Amino acid sequence: MSKTSTLLIRTPEGIVFSQLLAGPMSRFLAWLIDFCIVLCATIAVAMLLTLLDLVAQGFAQAIGMLLQFVLMIGYGICFEWFKRGQTIGKRVLRLRVVDVQGLRMKPSQVVIRNLLRFVDMLPVFYLVGGIACVVSRRSQRLGDLAANTVVVRIPRITEPDLDQLASGKFNSLRSHPHLEARLRQRVTAQEAALALHALVRRDALDPQARVALFDDIAKHFQAKVQFPAETMEGITDEQYVRNVVDTLYRPNRSNRLTPADTAPCVA
Amino acid sequence: MIIDLKKFVANERPYWTELESTLNQIETNDRRTLALDELRRFHYLYDRTASGLAKVSSLAAEPDTRRYLESLIARAYGEIHETRDRQHRFSPLLWFLQTLPQTFRRHVRAFWLSVAITMIGALFGGFAIALDPEAKAAVMPEMFASHLGDPSERVAQEERDKDAPSAGHMSSFSAQLMVNNIGVSIKAMAFGMTWGIGTIILLFYNGVILGVVCVDYVAAGQTTFLLGWLLPHGSIELPAIIMGGQAGLMLASALIGWGQRSTLRVRFRAIAPDLTTLIAGIALMLVWAGLVEAFFSQYHEPTLPYVVKIAFGLTELVLLCLLLGRCGKMAEGA
Numbered sequence: 292m293s294k295t296s297t298l299l300i301r302t303p304e305g306i307v308f309s310q311l312l313a314g315p316m317s318r319f320l321a322w323l324i325d326f327c328i329v330l331c332a333t334i335a336v337a338m339l340l341t342l343l344d345l346v347a348q349g350f351a352q353a354i355g356m357l358l359q360f361v362l363m364i365g366y367g368i369c370f371e372w373f374k375r376g377q378t379i380g381k382r383v384l385r386l387r388v389v390d391v392q393g394l395r396m397k398p399s400q401v402v403i404r405n406l407l408r409f410v411d412m413l414p415v416f417y418l419v420g421g422i423a424c425v426v427s428r429r430s431q432r433l434g435d436l437a438a439n440t441v442v443v444r445i446p447r448i449t450e451p452d453l454d455q456l457a458s459g460k461f462n463s464l465r466s467h468p469h470l471e472a473r474l475r476q477r478v479t480a481q482e483a484a485l486a487l488h489a490l491v492r493r494d495a496l497d498p499q500a501r502v503a504l505f506d507d508i509a510k511h512f513q514a515k516v517q518f519p520a521e522t523m524e525g526i527t528d529e530q531y532v533r534n535v536v537d538t539l540y541r542p543n544r545s546n547r548l549t550p551a552d553t554a555p556c557v558a
Numbered sequence: 559m560i561i562d563l564k565k566f567v568a569n570e571r572p573y574w575t576e577l578e579s580t581l582n583q584i585e586t587n588d589r590r591t592l593a594l595d596e597l598r599r600f601h602y603l604y605d606r607t608a609s610g611l612a613k614v615s616s617l618a619a620e621p622d623t624r625r626y627l628e629s630l631i632a633r634a635y636g637e638i639h640e641t642r643d644r645q646h647r648f649s650p651l652l653w654f655l656q657t658l659p660q661t662f663r664r665h666v667r668a669f670w671l672s673v674a675i676t677m678i679g680a681l682f683g684g685f686a687i688a689l690d691p692e693a694k695a696a697v698m699p700e701m702f703a704s705h706l707g708d709p710s711e712r713v714a715q716e717e718r719d720k721d722a723p724s725a726g727h728m729s730s731f732s733a734q735l736m737v738n739n740i741g742v743s744i745k746a747m748a749f750g751m752t753w754g755i756g757t758i759i760l761l762f763y764n765g766v767i768l769g770v771v772c773v774d775y776v777a778a779g780q781t782t783f784l785l786g787w788l789l790p791h792g793s794i795e796l797p798a799i800i801m802g803g804q805a806g807l808m809l810a811s812a813l814i815g816w817g818q819r820s821t822l823r824v825r826f827r828a829i830a831p832d833l834t835t836l837i838a839g840i841a842l843m844l845v846w847a848g849l850v851e852a853f854f855s856q857y858h859e860p861t862l863p864y865v866v867k868i869a870f871g872l873t874e875l876v877l878l879c880l881l882l883g884r885c886g887k888m889a890e891g892a
Binding site: 300302303304305306307308309310347348349350351352353354356357360364375389390391393394395397398399400402403406407408409410433436437438439445446480 | 585605608609611612615624625628629631632635636637639640724725726727728729730732733734736737740741744745747748749751752756809812813822823826827830831833834837838
């Protein structure tokens with residue numbers, strides 16, 4: 292069983308979609324936020340109960356003990372139940388717990404994954420859960436495994452800022468619309484994203500590595516569609532890749548989706 | 559596939575926006591139920607967006623649009639395809655008198671196994687203290703420090719001490735018992751994920767403590783005090799902790815899957831609702847046991863005759879047996 296970073300789901304309609312699985316570190320950070328919230332709530336309750344203790348000694352201690360226990364166990368259960376798999380920490384880190392089949396969690400799943408924290412948190416700081424998370428195929432801690440749940444990332448979707456890469460630049464590929472159309476057909480989404488990321492991070496690269504990287508990428512795209520020689524004259528490999536990205540991401544400048552159009556709604 | 563992207567996005571965008579808005583409404587208000595027309599429209603929007611995703615998936619230039627549509631489809635899919643049985647109205651009485659006993663009986667073998675492990679532990683503890691009275695200090699946890707002395711002396715002191723503790727003190731004691739016992743039961747269940755080893759150790763150790771206490775008091779000739787002290791809360795507390803072990807063994811059985819052909823995921827899915835029912839029942843039982851232990855069990859003769867306490871404990875035990883053994887049988891047969 293190989294480890295995977297995505298949860299692939301095929302709907303009965305035959306559509307396949309993927310959700311990114313959350314790694315142990317982001318989950319730990321989300322837990323840390325939740326832990327701080329529970330701690331703050333416990334301290335606040337304890338301070339309030341100090342006042343009660345003045346009039347009803349013993350009762351305050353009893354209420355404090357029960358509330359602390361209920362907060363510790365109930366916080367995760369209540370939030371994941373009523374907020375569709377998101378505690379405050381998970382919401383901040385843009386994570387969500389879902390059924391392993393991409394469905395909404397059932398109440399029993401919420402309860403089991405939260406109660407099994409008792410074994411996941413052993414011996415300290417979720418060591419057992421962390422190891423299970425690293426080892427398991429879908430980054431599941433023991434509670435997730437028993438409850439058939441996974442924690443997915445909710446990606447923040449924004450349109451790439453192409454203007455900073457190609458604004459005002461002449462794109463020689465535009466003189467050959469039929470070859471541009473062929474390029475769009477032959478390049479996969481992953482290849483396009485890779486070229487875009489290379490451009491975005493180009494200034495962080497070592498000069499020699501930068502030349503070598505764009506040489507590789509340019510050759511890769513040239514092998515897919517051969518543009519006439521005059522199109523390539525006088526432009527560097529990096530410029531060529533910039534033109535390809537411009538062609539791929541902006542087939543028609545008036546056709547762009549605005550960030551508001553493409554931004555997902557996060558519940 | 560060649561499509562006119564500009565036209566496609568322009569045509570489809572209103573449907574995507576509508577689907578997103580419907581999803582926002584559903585997710586914001588969980589109790590909102592869609593009318594039939596709204597449901598049909600929702601399903602249509604889902605189908606249409608799914609079809610759009612299939613088209614966009616083949617286009618390199620639209621990874622963001624694809625991710626956006628994937629996100630929409632993932633959310634809508636969770637809503638539309640969540641068809642597993644959903645109880646619309648929860649009736650606490652029906653749950654207590656029917657669901658809980660039926661669930662308990664469905665997995666009664668795991669319960670008997672838990673009882674057996676606890677009994678073995680009790681026998682071990684009993685033998686240990688019978689052979690070597692010094693073993694008591696080694697076996698008993700810190701929270702049972704008050705039982706380390708001579709049982710006869712403790713009984714004499716309890717019976718001498720006629721001043722009832724304050725209500726506040728009893729409340730905090732009760733809360734402490736509830737928290738501790740519910741924690742132990744949850745651990746007994748959760749340790750099922752260690753292939754049951756943790757659950758077995760916990761049940762065995764609980765049995766050892768029980769055996770040590772019982773043999774110690776019986777050997778000191780304090781059997782009546784022991785029954786009067788333990789039965790009122792123990793008749794509920796002990797079965798509850800053993801039921802925690804039952805839940806842990808169910809979990810272990812699903813994890814190991816001995817003799818079962820179904821996958822691990824299917825096995826876990828099958829027991830999930832039963833585990834939740836059992837643990838909720840256990841919590842309820844332990845809240846009751848905590849109250850009884852703090853407000854009833856701590857009173858001894860002459861304040862409260864032992865016969866009353868023993869009768870109370872036995873009545874509880876009989877009622878619990880009737881609840882778990884008989885309730886909901888008619889509904890089961892129907």
